[in-house]
Amino acid sequence: MHDDESPTPGPARGTSDRLTVTSVTITPIAVKDPPLLNASGCHQPYALRSIIELHTESGVTGIAEAYGDDPTLELLSRAAAALPGLDVFDINGLTRRAAGSLGSFTAYNPTELIGPTGADKTVAQIVGAFEVACYDAQGKATGRPVVDLLGGAVRESVDFSAYLFYKWAEHPAGGGCDFEPDDWGAALDPDGIVAQARRMVDTYGFGSLKLKGGVFPPDQEIEAIRALRRAFPDHPLRIDPNANWSVPTSLHVAKELEGELEYLEDPAPGIPGMAEVAAGTPLPLATNMCVTSFTDIPEAVHRGAVQVILSDHHFWGGLRASQRLAGICETFGLGLSMHSNTHLGISLVAMAHLAAATPNLTYALDTHSPWQRGFGYTADTPDFQDVIRPGTLTFEAGSLRLPGGPGLGVEIDRDALARLHEQYRTCGVRRRDDITHMRLVHPDWTGKRPRF
The missing domain is CATH 3.20.20.120 (Enolase-like C-terminal domain)
Known part of the structure; x- marks a missing residue:
């Protein structure tokens, strides 16, 4: 999933090259997280994210950020495989390709603190991740901010x-x-x-x-x-x-x-x-x-x-x-x-x-x-x-x-990305679990809601 090679920057404006996706890089990372308490329990020492890079024929690369737990990474990878050949201006095409690529899957939320799980919601998370990268690439190609x-x-x-x-x-x-x-x-x-x-x-x-x-x-x-x-x-x-x-x-x-x-x-x-x-x-x-x-x-x-x-x-x-x-x-x-x-x-x-x-x-x-x-x-x-x-x-x-x-309007710090990817590789966390971490202090903790 991790590609250490940086894409060659493309022209920022007026390119005549097609903004067609050639490949996608997904880099999972882990960042240190404080022991913040909530209704479910306590944040683990590491929070998981993934960094998406959408590479195009013109050399322009769009970036985005998504959740980084194992189920999300699996679905992101399935969708990424369907994106080569997509024009980054074709957001409707992105939606069709990403949704169609997922096949059968178990609906999943990266955290229960954003409500009940549903298939539509799971698909929306995957589409949204790549859509931000498409908009970033569009802006870089036209010389305009996403806003x-x-x-x-x-x-x-x-x-x-x-x-x-x-x-x-x-x-x-x-x-x-x-x-x-x-x-x-x-x-x-x-x-x-x-x-x-x-x-x-x-x-x-x-x-x-x-x-x-x-x-x-x-x-x-x-x-x-x-x-x-x-x-x-x-x-x-x-x-x-x-x-x-x-x-x-x-x-x-x-x-x-x-x-x-x-x-x-x-x-x-x-x-x-x-x-x-x-x-x-x-x-x-x-x-x-x-x-x-x-x-x-x-x-x-x-x-x-x-x-x-x-x-x-x-x-x-x-x-x-x-x-x-x-x-x-x-x-x-x-x-x-x-x-x-x-x-x-x-x-x-x-x-x-x-x-x-x-x-x-x-x-x-x-x-x-x-x-x-x-x-x-x-x-x-x-x-x-x-x-x-x-x-x-x-x-x-x-x-x-x-x-x-x-x-x-932001650029990836390659050294930081490599360091946080290595932190992901060694930290052992692969999905958010506030309940288990809370049980280190309160062994009978269930996280069941409502508690009060």
């Missing part, structure tokens, strides 16, 4: 939200961790969460704050939100327990936090549960778990289950599909935000191009970037954990300005 190919920028910079986590100071013994603990330390109570938020705001300037909840009894998390409100009276607040509360518990939390939250994300499981909560609170409910594909939308709208949908080009089917989702949200008066996974710089900049071209994406986007050891690091930092050349992406006042240059 222009998506309709043009409606905003000069994209707002992001601080993503706060309860966390341990270090990974538990036996977790296969061979690196020093991160310097964030533990955050296991309201004071710890406020301190974490203060560092996020001081370092990156984030204007809104989101707490990953569903970890401790709800009344403790209510107190954490209240502590954040006292410390940051003007910052919009969100909490996301990943459907780890029952309907009665959700209604209790909603009553306690009325007037405190920008929105309450996925408090209860499923569209029926969310609809019951929505009927009992004036707080807007958001989701990236019960509405994660187009087939979910009719029931959710009919029941009034959600008021904000968190898009994600990784599992909605790419950039075009995400814009289609934006149009549906506008039609039905739903708000639009954006979900984050443990992404690196290629996914981060793809999110930013999409958000910059989407008028009704008005909520600040989620991002895990401060938790990945590559963000804000320099090329000579030994623990550099990203695959793009450092310094390209920076947050200013909580916002990300699109980089200059055609396509996505």
Whole structure:
């Protein structure tokens, strides 16, 4: 899967050569991940990603980033074999080829924190991965940024939200961790969460704050939100327990936090549960778990289950599909935000191009970037954990300005890619498993939801 040879750069503009795919390189990588806690358990010491390079006859190469667990890599490889001969402007052809190449497969989610598994959703993840690379190649060939190919920028910079986590100071013994603990330390109570938020705001300037909840009894998390409100009276607040509360518990939390939250994300499981909560609170409910594909939308709208949908080009089917989702949200008066996974710089900049071209994406986007050891690091930092050349992406006042240059506007750091591929080869992690890692501390942990 890993190809150490870099493609020869092609002309950036006005090429007469065809932009036909000749080959695809998929490089699995592993990046160090802190012991962040959530409803399912605890992040493992390593998170898996894959870097996609779509090579064309003209020498232009489009890049993208996807999940990197074994089932995803298998499906990406099947689709990649069907892409030679594809014109990168033929996105409909990409969809047909990728979907048709998968044959029979077991529907699979790389994490249960993005809702139920489905065949359509699995196909969308694979199509979306290659579609971003096609857009990057299109932009490089035409000399235009991806945002222009998506309709043009409606905003000069994209707002992001601080993503706060309860966390341990270090990974538990036996977790296969061979690196020093991160310097964030533990955050296991309201004071710890406020301190974490203060560092996020001081370092990156984030204007809104989101707490990953569903970890401790709800009344403790209510107190954490209240502590954040006292410390940051003007910052919009969100909490996301990943459907780890029952309907009665959700209604209790909603009553306690009325007037405190920008929105309450996925408090209860499923569209029926969310609809019951929505009927009992004036707080807007958001989701990236019960509405994660187009087939979910009719029931959710009919029941009034959600008021904000968190898009994600990784599992909605790419950039075009995400814009289609934006149009549906506008039609039905739903708000639009954006979900984050443990992404690196290629996914981060793809999110930013999409958000910059989407008028009704008005909520600040989620991002895990401060938790990945590559963000804000320099090329000579030994623990550099990203695959793009450092310094390209920076947050200013909580916002990300699109980089200059055609396509996505970022380039692969070949040394970093090789190092993170070697880390993948030796780390032993091959799929995300928050439950097993949590059992190193709590042997009887099941991850079953709702727990409260």
